[in-house]
Amino acid sequence: MRDDNAAVTKPLHQKMSEDLLRRVQSGEWRPGELLPGENALALEYSVSVGTARKAIEELAADRLLVRQRGRGTTVANHSYRQGLFHYYRLMSKDGLPVNQETVYLGVTSARASADEARALGIKRAAPVTRVRRFRLCQKQPIVLEHLTLREELLPGIGALVDAARPEVLYSLMEREFHIIISKVEEKVTAVLAGAEDTQILNIAAGAPMLQIERVAFDLKGRAIEFRIMRARNEAHYFSEVP
Amino acid sequence: MRDDNAAVTKPLHQKMSEDLLRRVQSGEWRPGELLPGENALALEYSVSVGTARKAIEELAADRLLVRQRGRGTTVANHSYRQGLFHYYRLMSKDGLPVNQETVYLGVTSARASADEARALGIKRAAPVTRVRRFRLCQKQPIVLEHLTLREELLPGIGALVDAARPEVLYSLMEREFHIIISKVEEKVTAVLAGAEDTQILNIAAGAPMLQIERVAFDLKGRAIEFRIMRARNEAHYFSEVP
DNA sequence: AAGTGGTCTAGACCACAGC
């Protein structure tokens, strides 16, 4: 087994858990793929089954692994982790999801603006891919989105998005680039509708709108995507702490 | 041991965990108070220590109990559970907390309006206590708050708030009424500043503001408080998914 | 010194999925 850490005092289950995380990060097991069973892993790490179980359960609690009795343990794919968005999400006033349908307006290659560079923690003028699209809810355009993707980490994603126009971008990142989005930060502010909102979303100029700025990070903590969403006031941002 | 559930198939640790939750709800142990040790509880429920530990750890994972090695297990008080607000909260543009100081404008007894009744799931015209206050950040008023509290569940809270003007209302609820807030739902929308905002927060009329509507629930799932917060745009709503 | 929770082990039996 690998021991990444100098501190010998760290519990075995924690060292094992960190090593498993590293191996998932490295792509040794892909999302949806079965890991070795508890007994095999316990043997490999020379720990008891109980300790191996504890290590695995820590990652399962973080929703990185999915355990199914009778089947085995797999790396979670995005549809599992999307449950993370359960606790705060944009929704329509009827409680409907806001992304029933997506319309793409354009995919372009560009150099990072100052704002984009700051949000993504990259150099100004670094290569990025920009995606412009909007979301429909009950046939009405409701959210306008500007996405900025790091070209360096997702080479050629522009063409893929243009071809596939995927509903869930994060699944495409997993499948094509083995990049697993595991953390998202969102900053919500109130703004007044501008020219673009007026045009695309058919909103009165000067009407109040919600603006959500999202930065998505992968398992290694790298900022992958910066997204600005502006929503009609028929939508609201909902969050819940259990 | 008590068995609340007909299904015999339910695991022991789960039954025990549910019973411990019931006992915390009942006020058998108050926030900050030590529970019996693992061995004592295992004996009481006639299970092994490992099973008792699992039951306790489930509640600790929900942040309802706090375990400290060498000391024991206590019922979490609000300052522990406030960590729940770690994942989404209102903050100033500098990343400062928005509730550095609180100024009370008034505490009144009233009958629930239609909006309040709907939010709290009570009858219209049921007795409530209303609190009006605002928050300062770096000496500037930044958030205006309208609180509505269920008088039936918090009898006399108006006088207590008026006397104590507490920074953290939820701690007062715990101490005086043994009501533990364990879940919060927040709905965020964009609005235009009205007369009251103009006056109290010194905002230009028609400026965009964030409005957060919060409903707070106790351990038994009862809606306890309905709160409307309106924030200057110097503040923003921040959320994070780990 | 006594009691607490944290770690680790070794083993048994069970419910379930897939072949």
Place this chain on the structure above:
DNA sequence: CTGTGGTCTAGACCACTTT
């Protein structure tokens, strides 16, 4: 049927806090 993860047990040793 085989192997999986889920439950449950019993015990050892350790790190820590309190008295």
